[in-house]
Amino acid sequence: MEELRKCIHAILEAGSLISGTLSQRRRAGETEYAKVQIKPIEIKNVLHYQLAYHYDTKVMHENVPVTELEEKMMELFQETFRQGLLCTIGADIQILISKKHKVSILSHAPSKKAAVLSHNRQKNYILEDGQPVAFLVELGIMNVEGKVLAKKYDKFRQINRFLEMVQDVVRHLPVGRPITIVDFGCGKSYLTFALYHYLAIQQERKLQVIGLDLKKDVIEHCSALALKLGYADLTFLVGDIADYDALSSVDMVVTLHACDTATDAALEKAIRWDASVILSVPCCQHEMFTQVENTVLSPLLSHGILKERFSALATDAIRAKLLDIMGYKTQLLEFIDMEHTPKNILIRAVKGSAGDKNELWREYMVFRDFLQARPYLEQACQDLLPRS
Numbered sequence: 001m002e003e004l005r006k007c008i009h010a011i012l013e014a015g016s017l018i019s020g021t022l023s024q025r026r027r028a029g030e031t032e033y034a035k036v037q038i039k040p041i042e043i044k045n046v047l048h049y050q051l052a053y054h055y056d057t058k059v060m061h062e063n064v065p066v067t068e069l070e071e072k073m074m075e076l077f078q079e080t081f082r083q084g085l086l087c088t089i090g091a092d093i094q095i096l097i098s099k100k101h102k103v104s105i106l107s108h109a110p111s112k113k114a115a116v117l118s119h120n121r122q123k124n125y126i127l128e129d130g131q132p133v134a135f136l137v138e139l140g141i142m143n144v145e146g147k148v149l150a151k152k153y154d155k156f157r158q159i160n161r162f163l164e165m166v167q168d169v170v171r172h173l174p175v176g177r178p179i180t181i182v183d184f185g186c187g188k189s190y191l192t193f194a195l196y197h198y199l200a201i202q203q204e205r206k207l208q209v210i211g212l213d214l215k216k217d218v219i220e221h222c223s224a225l226a227l228k229l230g231y232a233d234l235t236f237l238v239g240d241i242a243d244y245d246a247l248s249s250v251d252m253v254v255t256l257h258a259c260d261t262a263t264d265a266a267l268e269k270a271i272r273w274d275a276s277v278i279l280s281v282p283c284c285q286h287e288m289f290t291q292v293e294n295t296v297l298s299p300l301l302s303h304g305i306l307k308e309r310f311s312a313l314a315t316d317a318i319r320a321k322l323l324d325i326m327g328y329k330t331q332l333l334e335f336i337d338m339e340h341t342p343k344n345i346l347i348r349a350v351k352g353s354a355g356d357k358n359e360l361w362r363e364y365m366v367f368r369d370f371l372q373a374r375p376y377l378e379q380a381c382q383d384l385l386p387r388s
């Protein structure tokens with residue numbers, strides 16, 4: 001396998017991969033994707049790779065930056081596939097892996113020419129400008145011909161960015177049964193409608209989506225719109241996140257820009273449900289601002305604006321670490337461009353091991369104590385965490 005890693009590393013470092021196909025599943029008869037195709041794409045003028053997961057009746061896409069592809073391919077070769085064909089500028093590389101993980105790498109004359117990358121962000125949108133989508137028309141983002149209104153273009157981009165995030169995590173959701181998704185603090189629910197449209201209509205997944213918010217009038221408006229659109233499995237409820245106990249099992253929790261510790265209340269619910277996926281964009285993190293104290297950091301903390309930004313970042317670092325400790329693999333990603341809002345960090349957590357739980361906990365405690373923080377999420381999840 002080390003030889004294979006070196007080979008993939010060299011190809012990616014040279015930027016010479018034109019296309020790749022990974023096939024022949026290690027265990028036959030599995031209902032997962034049968035092959036994965038890889039091609040380079042350009043997103044915002046930056047080289048990425050698109051992985052297309054081929055299932056029986058559908059194809060799911062995932063875009064990854066160059067830095068993540070080597071690991072992704074190695075994972076697929078180690079756990080799933082026994083054959084690969086990597087077409088590069090200089091050669092076609094054939095990879096054969098035996099049942100006992102013995103790797104053979106064969107080189108053949110190149111069969112493909114590198115294409116000019118023309119795949120820009122606009123063409124890569126999941127919802128396209130020019131194609132009418134009922135919920136976007138109803139929400140006033142596009143007209144009935146499908147043209148996105150100029151003043152709504154930022155919202156349109158945000159919705160698409162969110163759907164890209166959803167697209168990336170779909171493979172972590174359970175298959176073979178309907179799934180349940182809760183959107184905490186759904187507000188006007190642009191993103192909740194987008195989520196429903198993408199999964200229920202575009203992906204034809206059986207699911208129920210519940211949007212919850214404190215605001216009665218907003219929820220009434222969203223319920224009426226769901227009814228008008230015929231979104232039968234999208235329900236909106238009035239309520240406080242911390243009090244919500246109508247469900248015993250939820251597969252995915254979304255919480256976008258819910259205020260201050262409402263995000264933590266949502267994360268706690270997700271952890272206790274053992275949700276497979278969590279997508280959360282925190283907002284106005286006031287809690288830490290009132291707690292953080294450290295003389296070493298006084299040049300930073302003595303400036304209100306810096307303290308505010310630092311507290312927000314530290315809050316997200318703490319949330320991410322706590323999620324890791326409680327059984328998730330957590331990444332922090334850019335949600336939308338900084339120019340549109342400073343609230344642009346998305347916490348993406350999927351079930352899995354992020355490392356040794358006790359070691360993660362030790363790291364966490366050092367950080368927490370350094371800041372003299374008493375985070376809501378830690379207090380709320382005490383029974384799930386190692387003892388201090």
Ligand SMILES: C[S@@+](CC[C@H](N)C(=O)[O-])C[C@H]1O[C@@H](n2cnc3c(N)ncnc32)[C@H](O)[C@@H]1O
Nearest residue numbers: 185186187213214239240241256257258259262
């Ligand atoms: C800034 S809006 C975000 C709306 C939507 N998620 C989005 O990103 O477009 C925040 C929403 O969270 C709701 N919210 C805040 N705290 C809440 C709580 N404890 N329980 C339920 N909803 C809450 C507010 O009422 C508000 O509608």
